[in-house]
């Protein structure tokens with residue numbers, strides 16, 4: 197039996213176009229909803245119900261921004277891109293990456309919205325298709341990419357957009373910003389995700405080996421080539437080839453790369469016949485390729501081949517709001533005993549104030565060290581390296597965040613909520629961690645609706 201769409205009982209007088217749409221939606225495997233031009237959810241299919249529905253939170257007849265974001269106003273008034281507003285202006289589809297509240301917690305969702313027009317080109321309704329992004333998490337996660345800041349979301353949205361095509365992608369970012377993880381995300385979001393993901397560290401390949409590693413070689417092609425060997429390009433067939441640190445490829449090898457990309461063919465060293473390559477190219481570098489081009493250190497023709505779709509990965513200091521999420525993720529990852537490790541708000545404030553020249557890799561290393569000192573499962577300021585505690589020490593650049601800011605951060609609503617949500621400490625201990633008296637802490641709890649009795 198075909199399940200009936202989840203229709204609001206009071207909403208049966210829809211225009212005919214909308215009525216047939218609602219029936220049509222039910223046959224879609226992906227979560228979809230129908231909205232009226234005033235943001236109200238008119239209907240949702242079973243796939244939506246399964247993935248986003250909760251028994252205790254009805255959504256039919258409710259505003260989309262309330263259900264998905266817990267906002268009281270439309271997204272554009274809350275500082276986000278509102279696809280409905282844009283689709284209305286365009287009279288055409290719009291697509292955006294948002295973080296939605298779901299029964300599982302916050303999740304990255306790729307939202308595609310199409311307006312439904314009547315005979316006079318007036319918008320009578322919208323259809324929204326929601327696709328959960330599986331290669332990044334907005335909650336602490338034991339693996340993969342995590343982040344929910346605007347800068348992170350913009351990079352993730354670019355990944356979502358490009359992954360449907362076969363276009364080369366160029367990831368630009370400082371060391372430790374997650375270029376390899378993003379390259380993997382491009383692969384996983386693409387149609388090639390069942391194929392191999394092959395990483396080539398161009399900085400670690402001496403010029404003499406570059407060609408034979410990449411293209412493979414025939415038996416006897418050179419001294420030491422005792423057997424025929426498949427190259428990395430062949431290994432990547434049907435999948436993605438990730439050229440990490442492409443800015444380190446010597447000029448002589450750049451010509452060979454260009455030929456490969458332009459012709460889509462290659463030849464094993466010592467072979468006479470050419471072979472067809474079948475990979476999607478993702479390249480990454482922390483080097484200023486345009487400047488290198490101007491200096492003649494990087495070929496212009498190669499640059500324009502690989503830079504069809506550049507994605508800039510933000511340094512950690514430009515996405516500080518992701519630090520608590522990253523911290524929780526890394527502490528989960530490192531836990532062997534399964535013991536949950538939490539971070540004292542004052543320590544978290546120090547972590548958020550640092551400039552992180554080594555980016556996420558540096559943060560991960562600091563946490564790995566700190567957890568070794570956290571015998572009782574609490575990372576405190578004294579468990580962090582000296583240079584991080586002295587904000588103007590030799591390792592750091594003077595930070596824009598002062599000590600006063602730090603203690604304010606330790607006492608922020610967010611920090612207090614985290615302490616309570618952790619649930620392991622007594623009220624007295626929580627007050628001490630926040631650097632507040634027990635009475636003041638008690639009052640803050642009441643004000644936050646976190647139980648003051």
Ligand SMILES: Nc1ncnc2c1ncn2[C@@H]1O[C@H](COP(=O)(O)OP(=O)(O)OP(=O)(O)O)[C@@H](O)[C@H]1O
Nearest residue numbers: 340341342343370371372373374375376377556557
């Ligand atoms: N958004 C993220 N969420 C979780 N972990 C991350 C994220 N970004 C990076 N990491 C982690 O940070 C470390 C460095 O990431 P990665 O090796 O991808 O960076 P990179 O930019 O390729 O660095 P390099 O240029 O030095 O090779 C890895 O341990 C990776 O798992």
